[in-house]
Amino acid sequence: MANEKEILLQVTGLRASVEGKEILKGVDLTIRKGEVHAIMGPNGSGKSTLSAVLTGNPAFSVDAGTATFNGKDLFALSPENRAHEGLFLSFQYPVEIPGVSMVNFMRAALNEKRKYLGEEPISASDFLRLMREKRAVVELDNKLASRSVNEGFSGGEKKRNEIFQMAMLEPRLAILDETDSGLDIDALRIVAEGVNKLKTDDNATIVITHYQRLLDYIRPDYVHILYKGRIVESGGPELALHLEEQGYDEIKRKYDNVSAE
Amino acid sequence: MNPFQQFIDLHKANPDFFEGKADIFEDFLKAVRNLRRFANDLAEMMKPDYGVNLNGVKSPRQPALVRRDIPDYSSAIITCVNDTYYVPASLFDGKVKVAVYDADTFPFGLNAYHSLSHFNRVFSQKVLHISIEGGAKLEHPLQINNILSAAVDLATFRRIFIEVGGGAEAKIIFNDTTADADHRYLSSQFVDVFLNDDAHLELYDITDTSDNVARLNELKVKLKRRCDFNLYSLSLSAGNSINIYDLDFESDNSEARINGFVIGDGNQRIGNSTFVNHLSRHCRSNQNFKYVLDEKSHGTFYGEIFVWEVARFTEAYQSNKNILVSRDARMLSEPQLLIYNDDVKCSHGASTGQLDESALFYMRQRGIPENVARTMLTQAFVGDVVDAVKYQPLRDRLRLLVENRLYKRSSRPCDNCRMGCDTLNRK
16 A cells, blocks of 8 residues: 555665765665655664765765655755755754844745745744744743754753754655754653654655654654665564664674675 | 046145154154054055045035935934035933034144044044933934045045033944045044043944045043943944054043944955053953955954053953854964953853864755855854844844855845935945
8 A cells, every 4th residue: 555655755876875884885765655664774884875875965975876855856856855855954053043043033934935846935923923832732832932043952852852843844854863862751751742643645654763763752753774884674563672672783794794895 | 537636736735734743753654653453454455546635625515315224313413525524513402412623723732642533633623522412311313424425536524523421321323435436545533531430322334435445443442430431343334444542541440332333345455453541440341343345355363461560350341253164264363461460250262164064064955055055154154143243133133244244245225325326336
């Protein structure tokens, strides 16, 4: 049934490097509407590089491979246009931007997207109503929304703020890069519930994580294991459970020889 | 020949002019060495064949109803076209007295301090004297609009003497603009400010001139007891300019804050120099200067805090932060702190860098185009200087002006224009 769904993102043979060092060594990934994919893997396997490359972080370079997103050549689009097409990254380390208020930031982001889609800018009253509505999704304090972007936010507040922005921008594909790191159990639940509330049959989510724990809340349809720049195994949710029991040692033993070729 | 040139020729050279001024000129030449620290090319500034109004004749130009981006905040406006003052008959119901004196017969001692004031004294003909009555509480600002408007290249020299009476509270806005941007100007200004006991003054020095203006500005402030002084140096656009701000804490328990920003682009050369002299006890000073330099602009900040031996219990702080938006922009920063006693709290710091790339990518990932994201970040960078502006109508206006300036909007807001045409062609 799932296979009949429209393909949202198709990545083939992706190789990418940072500062001349190759990190991704041929990644293939197909994501369809309505799916949740988890990408797991030990430190340094290339998980964050994958999210950075897909969203167009200029510090990384694509050396080979293609990515089609929403029918468009993803790598031909600027980071901002990728966002307008509906690609969203929940940052592992959300950036503090002193002096830029959350309100101005969100309004600029939303209106640029509307401009891209040929829509009129949102009215001030509609915008404020939308802010109020979406804040509720992650129980984000009104006080935080009136401050500078992420400035002085706690770790948990920053992650909540990421999901709040996701709610505002309603992306087609959201990449959650270690959204669980630095969260206590309550915050983890709120963030995960927020993500689940935003899920529809038309959008999709990539969850990048070290731990099975987050996947108890955000249930993946597929789990991929990224190791040394390649997806070495793919499977259903049971793969994550297996990994939790065995650790990454088994994977390392199994694939160290392969990647040493 | 153009009529303005004819006008100049008609009033040409007064042979007695330089008589008795040789030593002032000598002072200037000696002091000019101090200007070498600036990125400004002084020789370049002096190069054009400027006309100089040696005979002090009134400008043939009307106090033009020129387009200015700083609106009039009050009915108390002194307009100065080049070096001719237009002073209203009464200001603030007589609480502010304004007179224009001949420089030679000016009753107060001419205290020259730095090179720029020496230079000004060689040529300035008139002194604008502003005296604010003791105890006067002026709700609205006194605005001094300096307009450069000539049909030839012109050098202008303004000398201003401001006295704020004991316990008085006032705001003064200097607003420098160019009306005829086709010509080059040398704009020299020397301002003396005296604050008597318990006086409060907010002084705004706003520069929004065309690129072919060379500005040499010196402001000297003396504070008596328990004064509160706020100085704002706001260079929205300032061609080739040097500002020297010199503060003396002459008595105890006064406080001064200097906030400044510089927005530079093109080939602009903008330098600020501060000298904060703590000569008395229990005084506090705080300086915050921010520069945003784009394209091939160069900025200079030379800041000096001097805490004398007698000035115990001083608090003095200085911060200079700069962002170079382009690879070709340059910044020279020299923060200095000289302390000659032990009972002080002082700090100074300077940093020069680029926009935060991670913030830039974060914004782009949310769909904000790179140029807009850059502008939002630079706007945020100078935001604390704008936020420090106490007079709210001006603060709101500055937010808009900074935004327009950073977006390099070609058509700037015309709502203050009463001419209905674009006389202020900036580039």
